[in-house]
Amino acid sequence: MRFEIVHQTVYRFHRPVELGEHRLMIRPRDSHDLRLVEATLQIEPPSALRWVHDVFGNSIALASFAGRHDGLSITSRLVLERFARQPQSLEVDPKAACYPFAYGASDRLDLGATTRMEDPAGRDALRGWTSGFLPGRRAETLDLLTRMASAIRAEFTYEPRAAEGTQAARETLRRRSGTCRDFAMLLIEAARHLGLGARFVTGYLYDPALDPQAADEPSAPIRGAASTHAWAEVYLPGAGWIEFDPTNGTVASGDLIRVAVTRSPSQALPVSGTFLGSRNDAAGMEVTVRIRAIA
Structure with missing residues (x-):
């Protein structure tokens, strides 16, 4: 089957804060049972992004930010094919x-x-x-x-x-x-x-x-x-x-x-990171995941 997956994580703050580095574990690896067709990643505010493999070989994105911001939005869109095990x-x-x-x-x-x-x-x-x-x-x-x-x-x-x-x-x-x-x-x-x-x-x-x-x-x-x-x-x-x-x-x-x-x-946290400020600065976090089968 072919799937489209949209995974969005949104952080909100009561006042602008400095965002620390964020670690994103949201991109699968190609294998005989899974083929990645498309992968896009949108991050707002803009970030400097670098990709690494962790100790297990997983694909990890590390996002760094400049300035102060009152929110952070991370949206991953994947199109992939999943092959059922025989x-x-x-x-x-x-x-x-x-x-x-x-x-x-x-x-x-x-x-x-x-x-x-x-x-x-x-x-x-x-x-x-x-x-x-x-x-x-x-x-x-x-x-x-x-x-x-x-x-x-x-x-x-x-x-x-x-x-x-x-x-x-x-x-x-x-x-x-x-x-x-x-x-x-x-x-x-x-x-x-x-x-x-x-x-x-x-x-x-x-x-x-x-x-x-x-x-x-x-x-x-x-x-x-x-x-x-x-x-x-x-x-x-x-x-x-x-x-x-x-x-x-x-x-x-x-x-x-x-x-x-x-x-x-x-x-195995999909999204993790830090910000510089007080605990009370955090206004909330919302995560949405939408998966649909496509032709």
Whole structure:
């Protein structure tokens, strides 16, 4: 499918302030499952822009400003093609098809920090939760991960939260509620607790119900499509990085539009930056995301 995505972030201030450097993580990279056709970026006031790759290889824009301003508007427009994953691409190496299994030496080295929990203090809570999916202590690996993602969708309450930050997995387990990034981190920490490599993904989620040009609406409500979205990827030999969206209980969905992958949610902010002034100078921020399928 071909999509158009317009993502706008607007900051307002009560008086003119000096804007510090802003970091923008809003441009995806071309791959076999995603082709970037067009990408435009409009920033007001004008900025000096430079592009870099972060430690994960994500495309990052750094915007610098001169003078004082009472607002900042950042509008990204993307046109891209998303290619759905074919079922045969989910074939896991026979040595990893049943959990538990051990990664090969090369994979262990390269996966590195993606196998280490962000919050080791939550291991007991995760042990209790994940054990419910392993009654016989063994399971088909892909099925195990799919059942955990589906359980989050079915048993946890989705509660959008404007405040920055991500709950620790043990807090999400205690509250039984959270945002898409909380649910992604719960699944990531559960996978890491089980010794698997997992990483955080930020991007967008297409919902036909929000697209006036779509012919059909989904049979089940889609959660998290009105703004940026977050999900998890888990590495399984043979199949590679597999996308799990615990907010909606899906696996390898073609409606997930990846922008960047990181080890931790704190590294995946779409827009971040500073200004010189008092906290009271900030008048508010508004973020809008519009996604539509196009011919």
